[in-house]
Amino acid sequence: MSTETAAPVQMLNVQIDGVWLQFPKGTRVIEACSQAGKYIPRYCYHPKLSSPGNCRMCLIEMGMPKMGPDRKPVIGPDGKAEIGWIPRPQISCAQDIAEGMGIRTDSAMVKECRQGVMEFLLINHPLDCPICDQAGECDLQNLGFEHGSAKTRYEFDRRTFEKIDIGDKIQLHMTRCILCYRCVFTADQITNHRYHGILDRGDRSEISTYIHKSIDNDFSGNVIDVCPVGALTDKTFRFKNRVWFTKPVEAHCDCDHPNCNGKVTLWYKGEEVLRVTARKDKYGEVEEFICNACRFDKKKTSDWVIEGPRHVAHTSVISSNHYDFIPLPVVKTNLVLQEANKEQFERDTRL
Numbered sequence: 001m002s003t004e005t006a007a008p009v010q011m012l013n014v015q016i017d018g019v020w021l022q023f024p025k026g027t028r029v030i031e032a033c034s035q036a037g038k039y040i041p042r043y044c045y046h047p048k049l050s051s052p053g054n055c056r057m058c059l060i061e062m063g064m065p066k067m068g069p070d071r072k073p074v075i076g077p078d079g080k081a082e083i084g085w086i087p088r089p090q091i092s093c094a095q096d097i098a099e100g101m102g103i104r105t106d107s108a109m110v111k112e113c114r115q116g117v118m119e120f121l122l123i124n125h126p127l128d129c130p131i132c133d134q135a136g137e138c139d140l141q142n143l144g145f146e147h148g149s150a151k152t153r154y155e156f157d158r159r160t161f162e163k164i165d166i167g168d169k170i171q172l173h174m175t176r177c178i179l180c181y182r183c184v185f186t187a188d189q190i191t192n193h194r195y196h197g198i199l200d201r202g203d204r205s206e207i208s209t210y211i212h213k214s215i216d217n218d219f220s221g222n223v224i225d226v227c228p229v230g231a232l233t234d235k236t237f238r239f240k241n242r243v244w245f246t247k248p249v250e251a252h253c254d255c256d257h258p259n260c261n262g263k264v265t266l267w268y269k270g271e272e273v274l275r276v277t278a279r280k281d282k283y284g285e286v287e288e289f290i291c292n293a294c295r296f297d298k299k300k301t302s303d304w305v306i307e308g309p310r311h312v313a314h315t316s317v318i319s320s321n322h323y324d325f326i327p328l329p330v331v332k333t334n335l336v337l338q339e340a341n342k343e344q345f346e347r348d349t350r351l
Contacts, residue, residue, distance in 0.1 A: 019036070043180040049189055133238055136242060165235070166196060166215045174207060180228060243318050262294055264276050265278070266306075
């Protein structure tokens, strides 16, 4: 019997927006900020994939301890090392924290950089949100509203592409793509074969398959979930409904695929399952990838064990359904208020 014990995890001191915190060695800067309650906007980064560092949306201001003539950190009045700030912004998704590191997530330079990146990403993106299936759960909408400008300075023609089918269940609308590479890294790292990638260079770059090969493997549908915009869409759900008119419900099944845990979100309209997606965390990132059988072939309630309604943040447009509406105690005991809320109660039951 072995008596060896695991080595203790080394904790590093990091300053985030003026507050000193401790994180385990090896923590990504972007994850440390999230744990500290400071959400860093991102498009290309995904916690379950390697960091491509493409979109540059996660720029922060970073610094390291100042060194004195004796090559030791200069200690400030608070007993902590003084920070020497790097004059240029740094990406937070592709580097780990270090002892004494300083991070600023909301400085004037960071805000200006994010606004510039958003303007650049929207140069070729079409204004077709009213007809896009991603509307209501689109990172580009949310971050564009939060960090973008009201107008664009771009005066040239936007590049356009024809829609193509890159599989029997997936359609690529390249005109909407922001080249975040998420779908490429997903196919590269969780499937056996990757048939699509980036073709050409510069402003001619595009996601496509070589000689229009079809993306066909057990986990190909996950490229739909990781796409932060509406470039990759589910053909079985395309133009069927708006997400804020549907009711997301958590469910699971005993999936036969060894790499799929069968935990999904079912999107209902009445009693009909319109689509099945992988579960996502509060940041909209996929928690566990699911196989195509769960995603495309199981569209009946009888195929699943229902766990309950999915929690939706009140800031999301999907929460407009109020399917988890709970009347206040004062309403339960007041007939006048009950009558006034009758429509809401009926709507909640119907949804």
